[in-house]
Amino acid sequence: MQVNGVEIVDTFAEAFPMRGARVLVTALSRKWALEAARAATGFATSVIACGCEAGIEEETGDTPDGRPGVNMLFFAVSREELEKQLLQRIGQCIMTAPTTACFNNLEASQHIRVGGKLRYFGDGYQGSKLLGDRRFWRIPVMEGEFLLEDSFGVQKAVGGGNILILAETLEVALEAAEKAVVAMKQVKGIILPFPGGIVRSGSKVGSRYRFLPASTNTAYCPTLRGRVESELPPGVNAVLEIVVDGLELEAVKEAMRVGLLAACLPGVKSISAGNYGGSLGPYHLHLRELLG
Amino acid sequence: MRVMNKIELTLKEETTIPLEAEVISPDLLAGLRHQEICRLPVYLGRHKARLGDLFSIKGERSSQIYVQGNLSRVKKMGWGMSTGRLCIAGNGGMHLGAGMTGGEIVVDGNTGDWLGAQMQGGLIRIRGSAGNLVGAAYRGNHTGMNRGLIVIEGNAGNMIGEHMRRGVIVVHGDVGDFPGAMMRGGTLVLAGPVGEGPGAGMHRGTIVVLGPCRILPSFKYAAAYKPVFLLLLYRWLKGQGVEIPGDKVEAEYRRYCGDLAETGKGEILLWHEAN
Amino acid sequence: MRVNNVVCMFCGALCDDLELVVEGDRITEVRKGCAIGKKKFLHYQEPVLSPMVDGKVVDLEEAIQVAVDILSSSRYPLIYGLSSTTCEGQVAAVRLAKAIGANIDSTSSVCHGPSTIAKQIVGVSTATLGEVKNRADLVIFWGCNPAASHPRHFNRYSVLPKGQFIPGGREGRRVVVVDVRPTPTARIADTFLQVTPGGDYEALSTLRALLKKIPPDREEVAGIPLARWEELAEACKAARYGILFFGMGLTMSRGRYMNVVAALSLVRDLNAFTRFGAIAMRGHGNVTGSEQALAWTTGYPFAVNFSRGTPRYSPGEFTAVDLLARGEVDAVLVIASDPAAHFPAAAVRHLEQVPVIALDPHPTVTTSVAKVVIPCAVSGISAAGTAYRMDGVPLRAKKVISVAYPSDAEILASISEGVKQ
């Protein structure tokens, strides 16, 4: 199967279940909402070493306090880990940023308490407010008050959606990946956790070292062609990956689909996806079916 | 059988003797046939009577209830209701919606004391004025209104929100003395002039004052700021059909902490142009 | 004949050391009582009223029968008063109220009802008057004027007597008076603080904040410089045993029960530093007893309604003034009090429109508007029974002379019998 002359490999991205939350940060201005959001979602590319995967979903004007806001998505392997990450990131990056407030923006049946725990920063001077069914905490800070929702919805989510762009040159690979990122960011409910949405250091499970659970994806490293069993067709000299996490499987699929289509530029040899032989995750996102 | 989509009750004759009619509540009426509704017990002074003796009743089996007439002596309507809608075209009596947990009450006219006392949820909207002790705790209890929203478009009496624990009360008109007395939490929004002693003895909670008011000496001025919480509150209220004038939304408020004779964890947020 | 140790039921101080000289059915001399007490013993010893219906003199049975008829046909009756009768009369009134599904309320609703509501919010640290006499080295009179209303209070209990631990008597005590005007009580004070009308709540709440070492950001509270409140707060803390007497200056001024909540909270808070108590300066002879009698018979102190059989309590709803002002009740039985003279205009207007049955030994404004007047013996003069002093100490009021008319308790029992038939 080909799109614009680019071969779509008959394989699948192997995605796995995560726990996700949508957190809305608002501030006096767009600038400060974004500053806070960037900081909170920084260093959150991979659960392998960051604890969670996170990113900015979108900017929004539809906020509970009417101020400019930014939606962020956070994904972790368990509810407990997600709670820990949100506590740390909201506590260190949002509470600290001037003028911000922080709201849950995900209706879900399960909740994790964030405000309910961060409130202790108020040292007894914090106050709680209940509006309808939502509880908020007002934590006194030097510039006024930090308003923070008590608990945040958590739902089952999907991590590890991906496409691999196999191109003749690095320049082409990068251009194709950038185009794909622009297209994918239009999809609601997903984030691309890596810098600029793009990752070059794809990984495989395991390594030759006992202490390392993941290592570089040798089958896709062009410089190792000849030394290892390569997955790269002839003429491919650079590969970039786009990883996508989403609250719903459908959104991940949609993102992969639009990304895949946008990446089919001249000079791209083929588009593939990373998987582990189907043993790791329950979701097998077949590239050809996405286009189907 | 024809199912009507509402029940209409019309008071046959105005009474000076108080009528206690806690049976006028969607919870109860929704499941009853016309005949059964007419037979429900009410108390006219010290005499037990039937609802049908005092009201002409149309409809059955509905949680939409419309009551008409001057009902200012009819006590306890909507008592403890949890669902449905109770509309009163006229005045309502004491204890209206007391202890309610859900549903909605709308009153065109005025109501008596103890409106929404110990309310635990739901919405009460009064087009006219309300009496004393709106959302308060009954004697001896230490928890008044504990969730829900009460909106009074006219004035309200003394001691509104006394011992209130959670929930929101909005009064557009004047309020009497000691609003938010001994409050344990929750929010009062007082848009008009306020009587003596707002927040007297309050432990926690918020009183937002948009009109002129005198602050007790046991409250201390803290700062002038724009509380983000108010932006949130006003927007939430807007969603409930309650408009706060724009000049009070994006505005500076003076925060007073109190009551320092108690825990001091409560606050009065006074609109900066109010005094 | 001399009768000693007679209880004087005319005010809440319930002096019980009066000496009367009785000749036949007349009291000819009163010793030891205050001027008011003396006058009342001499003046009210016999009823000058006759049983009347619609202004015409009838015999007692007929008056009672008309009362029975009125109450039986009433749809929402009120029984009101009780403060100058004995507990026996009060219990009989409760029995009648239960029998006819009436509202029953005492004069508390126009004097210390707010104090009771405040007790239900804060509780109260209090003491008998003997503790005041024996221990109190700081006595505060707030919004009350015993010099006029309880003339022997200073002598017997609060200011002058030598106490067990106050051997110096007056010199051993500091007396502070807080009021909106310089009353006769203020004249005996070591310190008088004249607060602005309506300033009581602010003042009390300032004192409470001062105990917590949080001085208000103002120089003056309730018209008094802050420094003087600070001085009072320190004096309270330094006292060995302090007592706050409070009166209608707190309970009936703007703020009502909130004023008392503040006063009782202040007194409670002071117990973290020393011992402190509060005593309501109850006016009428047995108004304290009405609270007691209603409590053990109905569970509630005043403002009780029996219209649905079981007693219910709701001040503001079942209090006499409110029931009348809203025009709800359709018959009123008044015992031992004079609402027509003391109630607000709106309430009196309704009182004039409904049938009123008045039990009283002597003519009052109420008996003049009543449809039925039933004269009765005077509690503590011609009828015996229990009365409670302002501090809750019960005493037995004596019957020192006989009169032609039965006691309140007996009349109420007859009416109860009548309505049951």
Add this chain to the structure above:
Amino acid sequence: MIKIINGEVYDPLNKIAGEIREIWVEGGKIINPPTKPRTPVEVIDAAGMLVMPGGVDIHSHIAGSKVNAGRVMRPEVHGWGEGRSLYTAEETGHLYARMGYTTVMEAAVAPLKARHTHEELNHIPVLDKGCYTLMGNNHLVLDCVRRKDLNTLKNVVAWLLSASRGMALKVVNAGGVENWKRGGNVRSLDDSVVEWGVTPREIITMLVEANEALGLPHSVHLHCHNLGLPGNYRSTLETLQALEGRRVHLTHLQFYSYGGKGQADFCSRAQEVAEEVNAQPLVTVDVGQVIFGDVTTMTADAPAQYGLYRITGNRWISTDVNMESGAGIVPLAFRPRSPVNSIQWAVGLELFLLIEDPWRVFLTTDHPNAGPFTMYPQVIKLLMDRDYREEMMGSLHPKTFKRTTLAEIRREYTLSEIAVITRAGPARALGLKDKGHLGVGADADIAIYRKGNDWEEVFSRAAYVLKAGELVIKDGEMVRGTWGKTFRVDTPRDPRVEKVVKDKYQRWGTVSFDNYGVEDAYLPREEVIRCR
């Protein structure tokens, strides 16, 4: 004349345990079966029922100034619905009677306010009653103790009992309440009472001596110091040891059997306390069993109540009564999820189950302090039914069973033992010879319960209750209102004591001496127990 037939009779005093017996009643008394009845015989067929003497409550707060102050302060708990803990006089009589109780003692009366207590007692229907006169902080008593004048003390006690028309001598936190009037308390038997130079040890031992010398029917009814405090079992043991085996009644012992230093290590010491009680054959106790739910604590132990107010922040009433006593009232809730509360609950049951002689341990909840008296049937079930007890233990805070021995106790009460702790025992301890049994000459106060599987149900609503030979309850409902009598003791005294007393009252009291004592008018139906 009434004849009760076919019932299983439990009359422990007369050693009858479940035999089918006939009981004959006439003139308010139990009589021998007549050979030829003179009057028509009303027959109550008690087939399938248990027949017991009417219940006797040795310690309850049912009338008087603090009970009434509690009612006034808490309008929210005596309406309808859950959590009721205070009743009107009329309800008190009815609710006791429907459980088969016919005699109840009001446990604390300050003499100055005794008139109030009697006035209220007179409004309690059905029940026979009496009241205990507070003396442990009375200035007349303290003065005699200071002078070590046992003879005057005897006369003062006799006079106080007479003036207050009391049934027994009550001591509450001896000396502690007097110290409270200066903001203090006593913490040990040898603390000093300020201005008096006496100690609780001296007050208690002298009052016990006086009580015994006067030959009063009931022993000193003692409320010890350190009420409800962690670690107070030591002062309880110390008090028992100080009395050297003399007769005494320790009331609501549950509140005095705690170990630990604070909330964190709060634990039961019921075993040690029970052992000491077992070793002293003249000691009787009542338990003051905790019932989970809303209560109103009220006691003459005013300083203890201030402590409770400081812990809970709840409403607080305190009343100092000059020369005599004090009182405190604080609302409280006992919660099964609270470790302290559930340990308190377990301590009560441990005492019931570890004190071997049922004739010396009585069922009370110190109404309305540890629970309302209406819950007695539940306590009976807990004692009789180990499965139920264990089921209830399952709902408690898990710490309870590490800090008490309750889980290891297998004992279940028999019906006879229940009859002892609820009627025969308290009647004997009170010296009420015509109460608590069904022998000929006893007052015909008889409770008849329908048998069933659930003991709580059985004892909640009696099938029949006879009071003084009259049927007052049928199937748990009131069928006739009657008025019981008031017991009081009368003991000879030296008339010269009045002069001593009068002199003090005229100087330091505020009522005329002649108006001090309760008049006969307040005891229209009295039974005087004369001593010696």
